[in-house]
Amino acid sequence: MFHTISVVIPAYNEERFIEDCLHSVYQQDYPKEHLEVILVDGNSQDRTAEIIREKFPQVILLHNPRKIVPVSMNIGIKAAQGVYxxxxxxxxxxxNDYFSRLVQFMEAHPEADNVGGVCKTLPANGTPKAEAIAIALSSKFGMGNSEFRVGAKEIKEVDTVPFGCYRREVFDKIGGYDEELIRNQDNELNSRLKQYGGRIFLLPDLLIDYYARPTVKKCGRMFYQYGLFNPLVDKKLGQCSSLRRMVPLFFVLYLILFVVLSVILPKLTLWFAVPLLLYLLIDIVASLQHITKPKVALWLLCIYPVIHINYGIGYLDGILRLLFNRSFVAEANR
Structure with a gap:
């Protein structure tokens, strides 16, 4: 017996990626008569909606004038008719077996409330810069122990997964996406799910081709926003959602302290610089693993610090915004 599943896809200015994504959705081995695809367009200014109407008329196309992902997800979930x-x-x-694998796991494991796979991060284009960004986003030095990014050896229970399959009743129980969160909305939802006793599982052999941001600037801004919204997520949850996500904050605080102490006590600058030198050494070693592609290795030397420092600065900014009661409103960044 096949249950109807509702696939909810938020989109904003995605004319470059929308066809490949939807082709992969409709090439699934899950029975089409039990598949409902809902795409919520965030007021795209490009041809995203036009492409869907022309090439995928079977898609349920909804509109979100507020653009941001959590609003789109809530619109889609409200319209969803599926069991999952x-x-x-x-x-x-x-x-091609993504939907069927997820549903099979959910059917076989009634204790599971959400299940997802591992992101196989790919370059947005063929440039050394784009390749370096993709490598950084799937490396342990770049991402720490984020298992849906760096992979895992076995099926395991985790804190969050990307692009997961939820039981429909989960949203009736814990509510929908938090619409204040432009970033980290999935982390907050999954953390809230676990607070309610829910369980989340990662399937390590189920790989999703994910295309990274094409430029260092866009990558850096994305991680700044990830860091920015972490304190707000922690406040909403009433707890620290992950110590791992605080490491870039500690690094940025160290850099600030290093500059201050070096001015006050210049004779001790070398001692203060030891952690920074250690970081730079690790950065060099991690980058040189790709020395067979010298341009990629050179970009990696830059990209790792961009990810870590932007995340840390964003986290610090988020803390200050909470302390001084400042707004978290920001433009959606795609």
């Missing part, structure tokens, strides 16, 4: 809701991203291409 699968949250997808346009920047990805999914294996």
């Amino acid at each position: 809701v699968i949250r997808l991203d346009v920047h990805c291409v999914y294996p």
Whole structure:
């Protein structure tokens, strides 16, 4: 017996990726008569909506004038009729058995409330810069122990997964996406799910082709926003959602302290610089692993610090905004 599944996809200015994503959705081995695809367009200014109407008329196309992902997800979930809701991203291409694998796991494991796969991060284009960004986003030095990015050896229970399959009743129980969160909305939702006793599982052999941001500037801004919204997520949850996510904050605080102490006590600057020198050494070693592509290695030397420092600065900014009661309103960044 096949249950109807609702696939909810938020999109904003995605004319470059939308066709590949939807082709992979409709090439799934899950029975089409039990598949409902809902795409919520965030008032795109490009041809995203036009492409959907022309080439994928079977898609349920909804509109979100507020653009941001959590609002789009809530619109889609409200319209969903399926027993399961699968949250997808346009920047990805999914294996043909993605839906069936997720549903099979959910059917076999009634204790599971959400299940997802591992992101196989790919370059946005063929440039050394784009390749370096993709490598950084799937490396342990770049991402720490984020298992849905760096992979895992076995099926395991985790804190969050990307593009997961939820039981429909989960949203009736814990509510929908928090619409104040331009970033980290999935982390907050999954952390809230676990607070309610829910369980989340990662399937390590289920790989999703994810296309990274094409430029260092866009990558840096994305991680700044990830850091920015972390303190707000922690405040909403009433707890620290992950110590791992605080490491870049500590690094940025160290850099600030290093500059201050070096001015006050210049004779001790070398001692203060030891952690920074250690970081730079690790950065060099991690980058030189790709020395067979010298341009990629050179870009990696820059990209690792960009990710870590932007995340840390964003986190610090988020703390200050909470302390001084400042707004978290920001433009959606795609």
